[in-house]
Amino acid sequence: xxxxxxxxxxxxxxxxDSWLMTFTAPTEVLHAARAGQFVNVLPRERAVYDPxxxxxxxxxxxxxxxxxxxxxxxxxxxxxxxxVDRNIxxxxxxxxxxxxxxxxxxxxTHLLMVGGGVGAAPLLMLAREAVARKLSVxxxxxxxxxxxLLEASEIPGEVEYxxxxxxxxxxxxxxxxxxVPDYLQWADQVFACGPxxxxxxxxxxxxxxRMGKRPSVQVSVERTMACGVGACLGCMVExxxxxxxxxVDGPVFDMDMVQx
Amino acid sequence: MVTVEKQQYMADLTVDLAPSNPRELVxxxxxxxxxxxxxxxxxxxxxxDVQRLGAFVCKGITPKVRSGNPMPRITETPSGMxxxxxxxxxxxxxxIRKYPPTWEHWRVPAIVNISAESVEDYAMMARKxxxxxxxxxxxxxxxxxxxxxxxxxxxxxARMSETVTQAVRKATTLPVIVKLSPGxxxxxxxxxxxxxxGADAVSLINTLVGMTIDPRTRRSKIxxxxxxxxxxxxxxxxxRMVYQVASVVKIPVVGMGGISGVQDALEFFMAGASxxxxxxxxxxxxxxxxxxxxxxxxxxxSNGCTSxxxxxxxxxxxxxxRGESTF
Numbered sequence: 001x002x003x004x005x006x007x008x009x010x011x012x013x014x015x016x017d018s019w020l021m022t023f024t025a026p027t028e029v030l031h032a033a034r035a036g037q038f039v040n041v042l043p044r045e046r047a048v049y050d051p052x053x054x055x056x057x058x059x060x061x062x063x064x065x066x067x068x069x070x071x072x073x074x075x076x077x078x079x080x081x082x083x084v085d086r087n088i089x090x091x092x093x094x095x096x097x098x099x100x101x102x103x104x105x106x107x108x109t110h111l112l113m114v115g116g117g118v119g120a121a122p123l124l125m126l127a128r129e130a131v132a133r134k135l136s137v138x139x140x141x142x143x144x145x146x147x148x149l150l151e152a153s154e155i156p157g158e159v160e161y162x163x164x165x166x167x168x169x170x171x172x173x174x175x176x177x178x179x180v181p182d183y184l185q186w187a188d189q190v191f192a193c194g195p196x197x198x199x200x201x202x203x204x205x206x207x208x209x210r211m212g213k214r215p216s217v218q219v220s221v222e223r224t225m226a227c228g229v230g231a232c233l234g235c236m237v238e239x240x241x242x243x244x245x246x247x248v249d250g251p252v253f254d255m256d257m258v259q260x
Numbered sequence: 261m262v263t264v265e266k267q268q269y270m271a272d273l274t275v276d277l278a279p280s281n282p283r284e285l286v287x288x289x290x291x292x293x294x295x296x297x298x299x300x301x302x303x304x305x306x307x308x309d310v311q312r313l314g315a316f317v318c319k320g321i322t323p324k325v326r327s328g329n330p331m332p333r334i335t336e337t338p339s340g341m342x343x344x345x346x347x348x349x350x351x352x353x354x355x356i357r358k359y360p361p362t363w364e365h366w367r368v369p370a371i372v373n374i375s376a377e378s379v380e381d382y383a384m385m386a387r388k389x390x391x392x393x394x395x396x397x398x399x400x401x402x403x404x405x406x407x408x409x410x411x412x413x414x415x416x417x418a419r420m421s422e423t424v425t426q427a428v429r430k431a432t433t434l435p436v437i438v439k440l441s442p443g444x445x446x447x448x449x450x451x452x453x454x455x456x457x458g459a460d461a462v463s464l465i466n467t468l469v470g471m472t473i474d475p476r477t478r479r480s481k482i483x484x485x486x487x488x489x490x491x492x493x494x495x496x497x498x499x500r501m502v503y504q505v506a507s508v509v510k511i512p513v514v515g516m517g518g519i520s521g522v523q524d525a526l527e528f529f530m531a532g533a534s535x536x537x538x539x540x541x542x543x544x545x546x547x548x549x550x551x552x553x554x555x556x557x558x559x560x561x562s563n564g565c566t567s568x569x570x571x572x573x574x575x576x577x578x579x580x581x582r583g584e585s586t587f
Binding site for chain 1 (some may be wrong): 296297298299303304307319327328331333334335336338339343348491492520521540542543544546547
């Protein structure tokens with residue numbers, strides 16, 4: 001965990017309005033990065049104090065040999081827009097790695113990933129890790145329309161990529177969570193990241209369709225965050241084991257442990 | 261090979277925040293992370309050399325364990341933020357078991373921030389902390405509601421502030437810093453009252469009570485409805501109050517409120533602060549804390565000051581020709 005200045009080396013538009021931002025990062029940070037972890041990016045010049053707080057972004061990918069890290073940035077609200085407006089060659093002030101990681105159980109062979117919107121990012125990193133371990137991965141991604149989906153070229157070829165759109169312009173016509181029941185008997189573990197309503201419907205379909213506690217579900221939650229290191233206690237998640245920080249104890253939690 | 265850290269400046273940055281207390285509170289430098297923004301000192305250890313700091317103030321401790329407020333607890337505002345964490349902490353007994361045994365082996369002095377809702381509870385906590393190894397001082401947060409006085413904030417009333425300070429003073433020989441509330445009508449009256457009641461120092465300002473509403477949900481962005489405003493947005497208010505308080509008390513003043521760099525810190529010193537606390541800025545740039553020490557020392561060097569005392573109160577006529585001011 002450290003602060004570092006990266007240099008932006010590439011910008012690639014994805015999902016309609018978002019950008020994959022690639023920047024240089026220290027080797028030890030890149031080697032340590034695991035799916036689910038995140039970095040906090042300063043959304044301003046250092047000597048200008050607005051917007052004040054860093055913004056959290058899941059690691060989308062790392063290329064340790066090239067010294068590069070990629071994050072997925074949606075230019076919504078104050079901060080996100082400033083970051084995507086940075087030009088190639090400019091500096092980016094990053095703090096990381098932060099947070100825990102998705103945990104693939106030793107005996108799991110079938111992994112189901114359920115993503116919504118920019119929730120696609122940590123799951124893509126996880127899918128790459130799983131494929132490298134020769135595990136079977138099905139990646140369900142939901143979006144408002146075809147243009148807001150992640151291009152199939154971003155997904156490793158070994159992954160079964162299934163999409164859902166709310167307007168029916170690609171794949172299944174409806175919510176991505178509607179697809180989940182079909183995979184619950186197959187999956188050893190489910191990993192999810194997306195907006196709050198997606199988690200609510202995911203939880204409903206899982207509770208209604210699974211047998212006992214299998215498969216387990218790990219969710220990566222998003223909270224407004226100030227420090228990123230467990231000091232301010234601003235980003236809490238209420239769990240059955242008490243209040244937990246989403247920045248250090250999370251962002252990945254067992255769905256069954258969270259008080260929804 | 262042991263690497264010896266090379267100091268980048270010549271100026272003497274040491275300061276004693278409890279000069280009339282035999283137990284004294286001598287700081288190697290005047291840079292202190294503020295309560296609530298630095299956890300218990302351990303959280304930032306992977307990122308900065310915590311031992312280089314002048315001191316640190318831990319999160320607010322209460323008589324009993326508190327799980328804090330519902331979410332959301334924080335929201336960003338123009339050049340600032342609102343927080344309503346709700347003093348989440350393990351309670352005084354859990355705290356004493358958990359943290360001081362580690363701090364005992366640290367070079368950096370640890371100051372414990374305490375909050376309570378009755379005079380007796382403040383005194384009880386001070387008594388329990390009095391002989392705990394690893395604790396260098398107490399910061400008394402008087403921006404709490406006094407349950408025995410209908411929930412009126414201790415720190416907004418000179419008599420209640422005085423009573424709390426006296427009770428804590430009697431309960432411990434540790435250096436006592438009273439943290440003042442900017443909500444007080446006349447902060448100079450409060451500062452004089454706590455000085456008379458035996459405080460070794462005062463620190464200010466605590467956060468300003470604020471609110472922000474999301475037009476989409478038609479609700480406050482903070483579950484607690486109101487929160488404490490901090491960050492660069494509050495700095496001019498803080499400098500003004502430090503200037504006022506430093507004009508009327510003889511005890512050391514610890515200034516804070518929106519400090520994000522050396523230029524901000526200099527304003528507080530020149531207003532009359534002997535030390536500064538840094539809060540919100542730590543969140544976005546933790547490395548700023550240690551950089552601030554170096555930049556302060558180098559600023560003094562290049563401005564002909566051999567010690568910090570050369571600038572304390574430089575902008576405040578109440579300090580007269582104190583120290584070695586070159587201004």
